Amino acid sequence: MAAADPPPSPPVSFGIIGCARIAHKVSRAMLLSPNSTIVAIGCRSAEKAAAFAKDNGFPASAKTYGSYDAVLEDPDVDALYIPLPTSLHLHWAVLAAKKKKHVLLDKPVALNVGELDEILAACESSGVQYMDATMWMHHPRTAEMKAFLSDERRFGQLKAVQSCFTFAADKYFLENDIRVKPDLDALGALGDAGWYCVGSILWAADFDLPKSVLALRGTVFNSAGVILACSASLHWEEGKVATFYCSFEANLATDVTVFGTKGTLRFHDFIIPFEEREALFSTAEKSGFTEPLTGWEGKPSQHTVITELPQEALMVTEFSRLVGSIKFEGAKPEKKWPSLSRKTQLVLDAVKASIEKGYETVEIVS
């Protein structure tokens, strides 16, 4: 006798505070996600909130508020998506947790790990789920690539990673965007772009924290002291090494190359895939030059991964699944996501410290 499927849980109800550009994408993801819905949005003006809801096809029942507080007070809101500037995360994420709202927090998640620890402590204390909004981690390609990296026979042991996230910010961005303002996103390109680079490296390293970090000379700052471009190296034992380059000053590039003893993994659109419904990655195994050194065996080969839902909708779906488990089944919050977020922040902090110390090596202390 087959057990009947349990009745489906109602969708998780999201509130959104702030009408940032990224909120267009994430609210679309909430509407695409089968276990999520949007019940409220608050902006600094009610008119902006109403316009945002209309422009983005929110359900007619969604409430629009002229303040963030109103969203946090709304008893219909299960979970809060926070796309605010980084300097506001501590206040709003802690408050959300205290109001028993689950927290989907945009990245960079905090100005430093001390702030993040306050956020995580508030979430833990309230028993709410925390997740940062790093979308590529939820693409099915990411799991397929991880299977390759985990296959000792094909990839061997990890030896090195090279990662980058660069984009060419225009004049308007460089003068006005929150990411170049010391009071809003003080980590600049390191927080906005470096977050992804560090995350990709830690991902390749199974989130085994490096022993030390060294920022490389040549950090570019704007006149307010915010980082516009920087690079760094991460070091483990036995020569395992990673480098990354992040910049607001170079053409858009988002590459990760992972070097193993037996295999190589490459992908060139790790943050946002070139196409929404399919994504490529390349693997090479047991590569060598053919005799007399005029060609290759074990050439890189392309793999295509199809996804019905875009990665941001899969992220929202996973977050809602965890929230639903807590709300309807009494589960505990999943600790993996706060842990990955915290490790990423620890490395970012160390890169920043290395820059501030004049490019000294900084040990990572978890």
Place this chain on the structure above:
Amino acid sequence: MAAADPPPSPPVSFGIIGCARIAHKVSRAMLLSPNSTIVAIGCRSAEKAAAFAKDNGFPASAKTYGSYDAVLEDPDVDALYIPLPTSLHLHWAVLAAKKKKHVLLDKPVALNVGELDEILAACESSGVQYMDATMWMHHPRTAEMKAFLSDERRFGQLKAVQSCFTFAADKYFLENDIRVKPDLDALGALGDAGWYCVGSILWAADFDLPKSVLALRGTVFNSAGVILACSASLHWEEGKVATFYCSFEANLATDVTVFGTKGTLRFHDFIIPFEEREALFSTAEKSGFTEPLTGWEGKPSQHTVITELPQEALMVTEFSRLVGSIKFEGAKPEKKWPSLSRKTQLVLDAVKASIEKGYETVEIVS
């Protein structure tokens, strides 16, 4: 009245000293090159030389010697190809120049720039052409890629380079190859693989020398103190930065990524193309995320470059063209090639010095 073509010059006559693995490839290139021929080879035994000549289809007239000196004394030899271990380059290249033989020298060209300067001085004093045997520089793809990098409208200004050359040496190599022996190729992976990485970076930077170099922690040495893997960063002014990773311990990978303000260049087989007759590279221009941040515009596009002759034959042809100009037309040696070689060696030396100084930044003094 059309001028008649000048009568074609006779081909340049090569001698080869040493029967290394790479000499199979380069002698094949000499036979493919329309303005080159092989007239002599000397190995440590006459039998080996004869077998090498037979196995590699040398002209029946080619002489085979049981010593290197015999090749240098042979008046039919215009130019010498030297595929010997690096520690022997100083002696044989200087001697070749003194005997008025043009010098095609395998890389790494010398143990340090002091040795290289002795070689270059000997060549200059004798009026013979010097070129190092870095083949990829002569592939037509390289010129096409350079045209992209030089196009301000498409690529903008150079901001960063990432390069790698890794291969997974087997147990036999790690115990026996000249590249792991301190008395033969003392620079190990830095000389053998790092030479290419540094060259690719300098190439992208129009051979503008960096101001400083920093080796990154985690160099791997064998029990004899030879480098098996290392990485380093190169620094120019205004934040321009390059990093490379070279290793005998990771699956074969030869990638270069060049970051410009407006464009990106990528190629994954820079040292030896995947295929002999056609090579790919990828460019991206004015790339950006499409709204609402769910895809790309200005995606990377692939370009194919066909070549009738493999890059090593084009290298030999270019070298012979220069030698022919000197021999038959009284031209002076081309100074570009010794200059590029010397700049590469200067950076290699600085990386080595940085490792030896415990990972201090080393200024480049040309």
